[in-house]
Every structure is written in structure tokens, then in C-alpha cells.
Amino acid sequence: xxxxxxxxxxxxxxxxxxxxxxxxxxxxxxxxxxxxxxxxxxxxxxxxxxxxxxxxxxxxxxxxxxxxxxxxxxxxxxxxxxxxxxxxxxxxxxxxxxxxxxxxxxxxxxxxxxxxxxxxxxxxxxxxxxxxxxxxxxxxxxxxxxxxxxxxxxxxxxxxxxxxxxxxxxxxxxxxxxxxxxxxxxxxxxxxxxxxxxxxxxxxx
Amino acid sequence: xxxxxxxxxxxxxxxxxxxxxxxxxxxxxxxxxxxxxxxxxxxxxxxxxxxxxxxxxxxxxxxxxxxxxxxxxxxxxxxxxxxxxxxxxxxxxxxxxxxxxxxxxxxxxxxxxxxxxxxxxxxxxxxxxxxxxxxxxxxxxxxxxxxxxxxxxxxxxxxxxxxxxxxxxxxxxxxxxxxxxxxxxxxxxxxxxxxxxxxxxxxxxxxxxxxxxxxxxxxxxxxxxxxxxxxxxxxxxxxxxxxxxxxxxxxxxxxxxxxxxxxxxxxxxxxxxxxxxxxxxxxxxxxxxxxxxxxxxxxxxxxxxxxxxxxxxxxxxxxxxxxxxxxxxxxxxxxxxxxxxxxxxxxxxxxxxxxxxxxxxxxxxxxxxxxxxxxxxxxxxxxxxxxxxxxxxxxxxxxxxxxxxxxxxxxxxxxxxxxxxxxxxxxxxxxxxxxxxxxxxxxxxxxxxxxxxxxxxxxxxxxxxxxxxxxxxxxxxxxxxxxxxxxxxxxxxxxxxxxxxxxxxxxxxxxxxxxxxxxxxxxxxxxxxxxxxxxxxxxxxxxxxxxxxxxxxxxxxxxxxxxxxxxxxxxxxxxxxxxxxxxxxxxxxxxxxxxxxxxxxxxxxxxxxxxxxxxxxxxxxxxxxxxxxxxxxxxxxxxxxxxxxxxxxxxxxxxxxxxxxxxxxxxxxxxxxxxxxxxxxxxxxxxxxxxxxxxxxxxxxxxxxxxxxxxxxxxxxxxxxx
Ligand code: SF4
Ligand code: SF4
Numbered sequence: 001x002x003x004x005x006x007x008x009x010x011x012x013x014x015x016x017x018x019x020x021x022x023x024x025x026x027x028x029x030x031x032x033x034x035x036x037x038x039x040x041x042x043x044x045x046x047x048x049x050x051x052x053x054x055x056x057x058x059x060x061x062x063x064x065x066x067x068x069x070x071x072x073x074x075x076x077x078x079x080x081x082x083x084x085x086x087x088x089x090x091x092x093x094x095x096x097x098x099x100x101x102x103x104x105x106x107x108x109x110x111x112x113x114x115x116x117x118x119x120x121x122x123x124x125x126x127x128x129x130x131x132x133x134x135x136x137x138x139x140x141x142x143x144x145x146x147x148x149x150x151x152x153x154x155x156x157x158x159x160x161x162x163x164x165x166x167x168x169x170x171x172x173x174x175x176x177x178x179x180x181x182x183x184x185x186x187x188x189x190x191x192x193x194x195x196x197x198x199x200x201x202x203x204x205x
Numbered sequence: 206x207x208x209x210x211x212x213x214x215x216x217x218x219x220x221x222x223x224x225x226x227x228x229x230x231x232x233x234x235x236x237x238x239x240x241x242x243x244x245x246x247x248x249x250x251x252x253x254x255x256x257x258x259x260x261x262x263x264x265x266x267x268x269x270x271x272x273x274x275x276x277x278x279x280x281x282x283x284x285x286x287x288x289x290x291x292x293x294x295x296x297x298x299x300x301x302x303x304x305x306x307x308x309x310x311x312x313x314x315x316x317x318x319x320x321x322x323x324x325x326x327x328x329x330x331x332x333x334x335x336x337x338x339x340x341x342x343x344x345x346x347x348x349x350x351x352x353x354x355x356x357x358x359x360x361x362x363x364x365x366x367x368x369x370x371x372x373x374x375x376x377x378x379x380x381x382x383x384x385x386x387x388x389x390x391x392x393x394x395x396x397x398x399x400x401x402x403x404x405x406x407x408x409x410x411x412x413x414x415x416x417x418x419x420x421x422x423x424x425x426x427x428x429x430x431x432x433x434x435x436x437x438x439x440x441x442x443x444x445x446x447x448x449x450x451x452x453x454x455x456x457x458x459x460x461x462x463x464x465x466x467x468x469x470x471x472x473x474x475x476x477x478x479x480x481x482x483x484x485x486x487x488x489x490x491x492x493x494x495x496x497x498x499x500x501x502x503x504x505x506x507x508x509x510x511x512x513x514x515x516x517x518x519x520x521x522x523x524x525x526x527x528x529x530x531x532x533x534x535x536x537x538x539x540x541x542x543x544x545x546x547x548x549x550x551x552x553x554x555x556x557x558x559x560x561x562x563x564x565x566x567x568x569x570x571x572x573x574x575x576x577x578x579x580x581x582x583x584x585x586x587x588x589x590x591x592x593x594x595x596x597x598x599x600x601x602x603x604x605x606x607x608x609x610x611x612x613x614x615x616x617x618x619x620x621x622x623x624x625x626x627x628x629x630x631x632x633x634x635x636x637x638x639x640x641x642x643x644x645x646x647x648x649x650x651x652x653x654x655x656x657x658x659x660x661x662x663x664x665x666x667x668x669x670x671x672x673x674x675x676x677x678x679x680x681x682x683x684x685x686x687x688x689x690x691x692x693x694x695x696x697x698x699x700x701x702x703x704x705x706x707x708x709x710x711x712x713x714x715x716x717x718x719x720x721x722x723x724x725x726x727x728x729x730x731x732x733x734x735x736x737x738x739x740x741x742x743x744x745x746x747x748x749x750x751x752x753x754x755x756x757x758x759x760x761x762x763x764x765x766x767x768x769x770x771x772x773x774x775x776x777x778x779x780x781x782x783x784x785x786x787x788x789x790x791x792x793x794x795x796x797x798x799x800x801x802x803x804x805x806x807x808x809x810x811x812x813x814x815x816x817x818x819x820x821x822x823x824x825x826x827x828x829x830x831x832x833x834x835x836x837x838x839x840x841x842x843x844x845x846x847x848x849x850x851x852x853x854x855x856x857x858x859x860x861x862x863x864x865x866x867x868x869x870x871x872x873x874x875x876x877x878x879x880x881x882x883x884x885x886x887x888x889x890x891x892x893x894x895x896x897x898x899x900x901x902x903x904x905x906x907x908x909x910x911x912x913x914x915x916x917x918x919x920x921x922x923x924x925x926x927x
Contacts, residue, residue: 002481024246028468091490094483098399113246113458114469124481124492127432131425148247149454149469157450161415162282164431166474172425173471174387176341176359177367179232182387185340186394187425187472 001067001090002122005159008108012144016155021112021145028115032170033183035192038142042071045194046078049104049137052192053084058101060085062093062129065106065139072106072139093125103129107140107168107193109155113148115169117193118156122163130168136188138168142195210543210566213868219537220870225361226536232360233535239466240526240580246468247458257455258520258584264448265519268510271413271446272501278416282478284497291504292322295440299324300331302498306436308402310334312394314422314430315342316407317355317523318440318502320545321558336397338426340390347374353539353547355525356464361538394426404430408441409522410456411499414449417477418499421460423470431474435482436496443506444519456522459582464524505558514593515557520583521550527577527587532857532875533570542567549577549587556594561601568595569868573730574857575828595732604733617736619722619743623665623695666698670717673705681714686753688744688767688792690760691723692896700896703923704759704795710926711802713755720747724763729770741771742781745788756788759795759919760896761826767792768830794826796894796918800835809838814845818921819888821879821902822855823895836894839918844925851886853878860901876905883913890914892921 005011026036039045053061066073066088080086087096097103105126107117117140121127130136146152156165172187183189219225244250264271272288279286289295302308311333313319325346328335337343341359345352347370352358359367368381371389379389406427408418418439420427431437447453453475461467479494509515528534528548539547544563546554549571556564573588581587603609666689685708693701705715725740744767748756758764767789775781803809818840827833833855840848859875879902883891891906891913893899903915 028246032467032469032471090483090492094490098395111469116469116473122480124432124483127428131428131432149457150451153451153454153457157414160417160450160475160477162417162478164474164476164480166419166428166472167469168472169467169469170471173423174340175423175465176339176344176357177362177383177386178228178364179357179360180383182383185387185391185424186338186398186429 001064001126002163004120004122004161004163004165008120008155008159009144011155011158012109016146016151017109017144018147019143019145021147022142024112025110025115025145028113029110029170029193030115032115033173033191034115034170035190036195037192038195040197042075042196045139045196046075048194049075049079050082052135052137053079053102056101056135058135060087060096060100061102061104062087062097062100062125062133063104064088064093064123064126064129065104068106090123090125093129097128097132100133102135102137103131103133103188104137104139105129107138109144109146109152110140111146111149111152111167114167116152116167117169118152118165118167120163120165122165127164131187134184134188135190135192136171137192137194140193140195142197212541212566215541216537216868216870219541220874222361222538224363224366225538228360228363229535229538233529236466236529240463243462243466243468253455253458254582254584257459257522257582260447260452260455261520261583264446265510265516268443268446268507268519271448272443274413274448275411275416275446276501278413279478279497279499282416283494284416284478284499286499286501288501289503292324295322295500295502296324296327298500299328299438302436302438303333303403306402306496308333308436310397310401311336311403311405312397312401312430312434313337314404314406314420314427315339316405316440317545318407318442319405320352322502322504324440336394338394338397338430339422340387340424343390343394344370347371351540351545354528355523355546357525361540398429398433401434403436403438404434405438405440406430408439408445409460410453411441411446412448412450412453413446415477416499417450417475419453420472420474421457421470422472422474423465425472428472428474431476433482435484435493436498437476438498438500440500440502442502442504443510444521460522460524463526463580463582509557515590517585517590518550518553518557520585522582524582526580526582530576530580532574532576532859533572533871536871536874542570549591550585553587553590553594561594561598564594565598568598572857572859574824576824576857579828592729592732596729596734599732600734604731613733613736617728617739619720622723661695662698664698666694666701667717667719669698669702670705673702674715674717676709677714678709678712681712683713683754684716684752685713685755685757686716686718686748686751688721688724688748688756688758688763689717690758690763690896692900693759696900697896697917700759700899700917700919703917703919704757706923706926707799707919708757711799711806716751716753718747718751724766726762726766726770729766734774737770738774741774741785745771745781745784748788749784754791755798756792757795757798758792759894759917761794761823761830761832761894762897764792764794765825765829794830794832796836796839797830797832799922800838803839803842809842811841812844813847814843816846816890817849817886817888818843818846818890818892819849819851819883819886820854820892821851821858821883821898823893823898824857826894827855836892836918839922840892843921846890846921849886849888851882851888853882858898858901860897876901877909880905880909884910888913890916890921892916892918894918
């Protein structure tokens with residue numbers, strides 16, 4: 001799958017990412033109506049997704065991220081074997097995203113000060129999974145958190161030559177009618193982050 | 206929009222629009238606190254604003270190079286690039302793309318530049334199917350209305366009105382249930398996205414370094430517009446360009462916080478060059494690169510970039526917060542501004558990007574309260590730029606006749622002016638002195654329900670001084686010249702007496718140069734620089750001849766005019782600039798001057814009296830001169846008084862010169878709110894340090910709360926000196 005930067009982790013350094021920003025991130029993300037689910041391993045992540053599928057009565061899922069991570073690929077395989085209709089091929093995603101119930105993708109890093117996650121979505125399929133279905137789930141590694149937008153853009157300026165990327169901070173929302181907050185106007189009404197690994201409080205070393 | 210608009214009538218309609226009043230009232234009440242909450246986790250808002258301002262200033266100084274670099278980057282990534290000098294050029298180019306690529310359906314994601322050039326109408330007239338996708342914009346396009354706010358375009362509508370537009374567009378009865386409407390819109394617009402051939406967006410910024418554009422939305426419509434259609438057209442103005450990728454953070458840390466009181470909007474999207482799109486062609490899915498066209502729009506922007514004053518508009522990130530805090534916008538909403546940009550910045554952009562004729566219609570919709578300046582992310586001096594445009598206009602077209610008589614024949618001539626004021630004091634009814642007098646500074650107020658007209662004093666200060674100055678101390682520490690300004694001289698001479706008394710008590714000798722004239726601010730407000738220069742020169746000469754240590758003003762507007770405006774007036778005149786600089790070094794404002802002297806004399810001791818006093822921050826004192834502590838220190842130290850704060854103590858009282866008279870329908874509700882806040886504070890005295898505010902608030906108290914007394918701080922201090 002095409003990405004703006006094939007390995008963002010190469011740009012991270014102690015200076016930029018630090019799990020000490022986790023609390024900030026969690027607070028701000030929740031304030032923006034993001035749902036955060038912490039899991040300690042990928043088996044738990046799989047269970048979590050399965051539960052979301054059950055509770056939302058989802059019939060079909062479009063998902064990316066399997067090419068980047070064998071662990072994520074395993075989850076998708078297992079879900080498929082459990083009878084979940086999950087599409088991971090780009091053309092199948094294009095075909096099914098408009099009617100899918102859940103989209104799954106990955107985030108590169110998160111921003112403490114705003115509660116945002118940075119998404120690299122050069123590929124068409126990574127964008128539609130996050131925009132067309134009513135529920136969007138992303139995987140995030142809890143160690144990859146930067147302080148604020150200033151540091152986020154220091155990272156981005158090293159990896160962004162061309163393509164499509166940006167930030168997501170909560171579900172799609174509008175307040176255009178009487179300034180009443182309403183979720184899900186164009187994009188998803190639920191934005192769920194599955195945070196893999198417990199935060200390593202006290203620094204990375 | 207035609208130019209024979211009747212602005213007064215339009216304002217009247219808006220002031221009686223209950224839906225609008227209700228919506229704006231609630232919004233304004235919440236905005237300021239919500240904004241600060243969004244900033245609660247940054248170290249310094251000021252630092253963020255400075256860094257944005259500096260980055261933008263640096264950019265506009267090199268706008269051509271930055272634009273060249275942006276163009277090269279876009280092309281290098283494989284995007285097409287076109288520079289459009291105006292709206293017609295955009296339309297021609299766009300139509301060509303549509304024809305060459307068999308485009309039939311277009312989805313748009315908020316582009317104010319496209320509204321500026323009336324693009325939608327043109328495209329529709331040419332047979333294209335065009336849909337706005339921002340919910341608010343979509344409803345307005347159905348309703349055939351213009352946005353009333355840059356970020357909340359439909360804030361003037363309520364849910365019933367929205368439901369009517371839904372029903373009209375969808376040809377079915379839509380209930381006024383917000384959730385239902387949102388989901389209906391999702392369904393309808395989703396189809397539009399999926400079927401569109403072209404996505405047309407604006408941009409919040411364009412990065413020269415890599416040719417990327419950035420889009421900030423909450424709904425996610427920009428993300429869909431830039432993802433689904435096979436062609437993406439970006440219409441971006443020069444003012445949106447920034448040099449480096451990292452510079453985007455400088456915008457993003459301010460724009461959502463100021464604009465929507467969020468730390469970040471839901472979606473922040475950047476696109477650099479063509480990106481893949483997957484679509485079905487002849488029954489088969491194919492993946493290809495999307496066509497990307499970047500249209501860089503001039504339409505008056507480059508001219509502003511090269512103007513020493515107006516290049517400041519490049520510091521605007523279109524957050525619309527200057528509207529949210531503007532006492533005028535929050536009363537009348539955006540439509541009366543006539544063009545697509547409203548509020549203070551809208552007045553300026555209308556003049557720069559639309560026409561001076563349209564500007565003229567709305568040039569007075571700013572009372573110079575500077576509230577917007579205090580929160581604008583780019584720190585734009587909005588009222589100064591409006592005044593600059595007025596001045597250019599007067600330079601090119603002259604003043605209208607009645608104003609010309611007042612300004613050039615009366616205000617500029619001290620003798621005639623003062624004689625007229627004396628006649629007015631005898632007649633006491635300004636009506637009897639004809640129309641002319643109503644344009645004089647004191648008569649900018651209008652007698653209406655809710656405010657009474659100030660009375661001209663029987664004996665102006667200038668006739669009282671000789672007696673007062675006899676009490677000058679024998680061995681003074683300083684020689685002080687009192688610049689009274691018109692209001693103290695002719696309306697509040699007693700306050701002038703108090704000022705003199707306070708200074709004499711500090712063992713200072715006071716002089717009152719009789720040849721002093723109005724500071725010139727009212728004249729400048731009307732845009733007549735030449736007359737203002739003559740007035741300024743007169744004052745400079747008179748005070749030079751007085752040979753004093755200090756020149757004291759008890760009116761913040763006078764002090765500000767001496768300090769700031771006189772210097773600006775003579776910027777091109779070395780000799781006078783030097784003289785002005787020398788003399789203004791001696792000009793002080795009363796409360797700050799006295800507070801400092803009291804501090805030295807250990808007289809700033811906090812006391813607690815039985816009379817409750819609340820303080821109204823004059824706009825020019827607080828935001829113009831940055832003085833807000835000293836008046837409070839003086840009140841805290843005033844025997845008999847206890848200072849209690851009121852709600853919105855720093856909100857404009859609605860006076861501000863010609864405006865209060867001409868637009869009394871706007872000025873009065875602002876005043877009414879002020880009086881209500883004064884009452885609610887429980888104070889029996891309202892203290893001010895500005896005679897113009899004193900006049901306005903007194904007029905309101907007379908009618909709404911006669912039991913509350915208004916006093917200049919000088920009067921309060923002087924009470925205990927005898
Ligand atoms: S002038 Fe300042 S406050 Fe107004 S829209 Fe522009 S950036 Fe925002
Ligand atoms: S100075 Fe005051 S009145 Fe003028 S635009 Fe700014 S907020 Fe509005």
C-alpha cells in the first residue's frame with residue numbers, strides 16, 4: 001500500500017515521541033469524542049474488534065494495515081475465519097466501502113496537546129475506510145506520542161514530500177444547525193482508537 | 206449586490222430578527238470563555254500569535270518568490286498550475302477543464318474565494334451540476350442566501366427554517382429534528398460525493414516547500430471532496446501561502462482554538478500532488494492518479510501585498526473570531542456587510558477585493574473598540590486598516606458636503622468651533638442651532654429612548670481656569686500643561702477642575718494653553734487626514750510654546766491620538782515627525798500618571814469604604830493604551846469607596862463618535878447591556894476614565910438607572926482633597 005513515508009518510526013527520536021504525553025493525549029482525545037480502548041496485546045485487540053462488530057451488528061468491514069503489520073494481518077485473517085465479512089483488497093474496498101459498517105486503519109503517531117492522531121493515507125483505500133463507514137477504528141502504538149502540533153510538524157516535515165496525510169481528532173461533526181453538536185454528518189459518527197501496548201510510563205528506556 | 210443599498214433599513218430588519226438576535230446572543234455569551242478554555246493548555250497565547258504574525262509578515266515580504274516556489278513544487282509533483290488574475294480568469298480556466306474532461310457533476314468544499322468571484326452561479330449557468338457539501342453552505346445554497354459567518358455560515362437560521370429548506374430541496378416534508386436532518390443530509394450528499402467527477406476545494410494554507418495544501422474541517426466534507434472524484438481543483442488565494450511545512454503548525458495551533466474553540470478540528474487534511482483514485486470504468490475497477498489543478502487567485506491580493514499598510518491582511522487566517530467579539534457584528538450579523546466577508550476584516554476585504562463603492566456602504570460599521578485586535582490570531586490592526594481605507598477614500602473622492610462643512614470649516618477652526626459650542630450652551634437645544642451642530646463631537650449622540658443627550662456646560666473649562674490656576678503651588682515640582690479635549694472643556698468642565706485639583710495637590714503647577722484645539726480624532730475618523738494634520742500642527746505649536754515638563758490628557762482617545770496618530774500623520778515629513786516625537790514624549794494619560802505619582806508618595810493604600818464603585822474600561826484606555834490596572838489601583842485607594850467588578854467591564858459602551866449618532870439603533874442596545882451589567886454589579890457609582898464613555902453611559906443611566914452616579918476617576922479622587 002502506497003504511503004507518504006514508508007517508515008515513520010525512523011523519524012521518531014526521543015526528542016519527538018515520548019509516552020509521557022499519553023495522559024494529555026487521552027484527555028484531549030476523549031474531549032473530542034474519540035473512544036479509546038487500551039489493550040495489552042493483539043489477541044485482546046482482536047476481541048475488542050469482535051465485540052464492536054457484535055454490538056454494532058456490523059455486516060461488512062473494510063480494512064487496511066495488513067500489509068504493514070503481520071499482527072494486524074493475523075487479526076483480519078482470524079476475523080475472516082470467524083465468519084466476518086472483511087475486505088482488504090483495494091478494489092474490494094473501493095467496491096464495498098460505501099456500504100460497509102466499519103472501517104479499520106492505522107495511525108502513525110498521536111499528538112498530546114490536541115488529542116489528534118496522524119494518519120498517512122496516500123492510498124485511496126486507506127482514505128475511504130476512514131470516511132465512508134459509520135464507524136472508524138484505528139490502531140495506535142501508545143509509545144508514539146508527540147507533545148503538540150509544533151513537534152508533530154517537525155516530524156511531518158521530514159517525511160512529507162508528496163501524497164495525502166493529515167490528522168483525525170474525533171468523529172465527523174457539525175454544529176451548523178442551531179450550534180447543536182451532531183456527530184456523523186459526512187464521515188463516521190464513531191471514532192475508536194485501539195491502543196496497543198500499555199503505556200510505558202516513565203520514559204522509553 | 207447593488208450599491209443603492211439602504212444600510213440603515215437592512216440593519217433595522219436584522220435588529221428585529223428574533224431568530225438572529227437569539228442565536229447571536231447565546232453564542233456571544235459562550236464564545237470568550239470557550240475560546241480561553243481551548244487555550245488553557247498552551248504556555249502563551251501571545252507567543253503563538255507572535256509567531257504566526259511574524260511568519261506571515263515574512264511571507265508577504267517575499268510573496269512572489271514564495272508563489273514561484275509553490276508553483277514549482279506543485280508542478281514537480283505532477284499537478285497543473287494556473288495563476289488567475291481575477292474571477293473571470295478562474296471561470297474560463299475551470300470551464301475548459303470541465304469541457305476537456307467531460308465533467309458534469311462537481312462537489313465543493315467550502316471555498317470562500319469561490320464565493321468572492323460568484324463561481325457557483327457561473328458553473329450552474331454553464332450547465333454543470335454543482336453542490337456545496339458543507340451542511341451550512343448546502344442549506345444556504347438551497348435557500349438562495351449568503352453565509353452570515355465565515356465558519357458558521359447558517360448561524361442566523363433556526364431549526365424550523367433549516368427544515369423548510371430541507372423540505373424544499375428534497376421535495377418531501379422534513380421534520381425540524383436536528384438528528385434527522387443531519388442524517389438526511391448525509392444520505393443526500395453522500396450520493397453527490399460518489400457521483401461527482403470533480404471536487405473543488407479552497408485551502409487553509411498552501412506550502413511552498415512541497416506544494417501541499419491544507420484543509421481544516423469538522424464535517425469531513427473536504428476529505429471526501431479530495432478523495433472520491435477523479436479531478437481535484439484547488440482555488441487558493443495568495444494570502445494562504447506559507448513557506449515551510451513546519452509553518453503549518455503556527456496556523457493550526459491558533460485557527461481551531463480561535464475559530465471553533467476546539468484544540469483541533471475533526472479533520473486536518475494535506476494533499477501534495479496527485480494521489481491515487483480507484484473507480485469503475487466500463488464495469489472494471491481501475492486505479493489511476495487523480496488530476497490535480499491548483500489555481501492561484503490574485504483578484505486584488507497582490508496589490509495589497511505590495512501596499513505598506515494593507516499587506517497586513519495577509520496575517521488573516523479566516524478564523525472569523527473578529528466577528529465573534531465585535532459589538533456590531535454580534536448585534537446585526539453578517540448579511541448587512543453585503544459581500545461575502547463580514548465583521549471588521551470583512552469591511553477591509555470588501556474594500557480590497559470587491560470595490561470601494563461597496564466598502565463605502567459599510568465603512569462605518571466599526572466603532573474602533575479594538576476588541577478584535579486583542580484576540581486576532583494574526584494580530585491585525587483591523588480598525589486602523591478600516592480608518593486607512595476611509596482616508597484613502599476621502600483622498601480620492603473628498604468628504605460629503607455636510608461633513609466637509611463641519612470638518613474643514615468648523616473643527617479645523619478653533620474660534621468658530623468654540624463659538625458654536627458656546628451658542629449651543631445658551632440654546633441648550635442643539636436642534637435650534639441647525640443640522641451642523643449635530644455633527645460636532647458632542648452631538649454624535651442622538652436623543653432617543655434609552656439615552657439622553659449631553660448638555661453643553663454653561664461655562665466651559667477654559668472660562669473657569671484663570672480662577673483655578675491661581676491656586677497653583679508656590680514651589681512646584683513639575684509644570685504640567687492640561688490638554689482637556691473637547692468633552693472635558695465643554696461638557697464636563699467640573700471633571701477638568703478635578704484634574705487640576707489633583708495635580709495641584711501633587712505639588713504641580715498647572716497651565717492651560719488657551720489656543721489648544723480638538724485632538725483631531727473625530728476628523729480622522731471621517732478620513733480627512735489633511736485637516737487632521739492642520740489641527741495636529743496647531744496643537745504641537747501651542748504646547749511647544751507652553752514650555753512644560755508634562756502634557757496631561759484625562760481622555761484616553763486624546764492621549765492615544767497624540768502618541769500614535771500624530772506620529773503616523775507626519776511619517777513622511779521629517780521636520781514635523783521630529784517635533785511631534787519630541788513633544789509627545791511629554792504626553793501622559795491621567796490615571797497612569799497619577800497612579801505612578803501616588804505610588805512614589807506611598808498613597809496607593811487599599812482602603813475599604815461604604816460606597817460601592819465599579820469601573821468601566823474604555824476601549825481606547827484598555828486596548829488602545831494598555832491601561833487597566835492603574836485606574837483600579839486609584840479606586841482601591843479612594844477613601845469611602847470599595848471597588849466591585851462588573852460583567853464584561855471591558856466591553857465597548859457603544860458610543861465612539863459619529864457612529865453613536867448615525868447608528869443609534871446599534872449603539873443603544875450595546876449601551877443597554879452596559880447599564881444592565883452596571884446595575885447587576887450592585888455598585889452605586891460607576892467610575893470611568895474617559896469623558897466619551899462618561900457621556901454615553903450618563904445618557905443611559907439618566908433613562909435606565911438614575912440612582913447610579915457616574916464619575917470620572919479624577920472626580921472621585923478630588924472629593925477628598927478639599
Ligand atoms: S482578521 Fe484575525 S480574527 Fe479576523 S478572521 Fe482574520 S485572523 Fe481571524
Ligand atoms: S474595532 Fe471593535 S467595532 Fe471595529 S471591527 Fe473590531 S471589534 Fe468590531
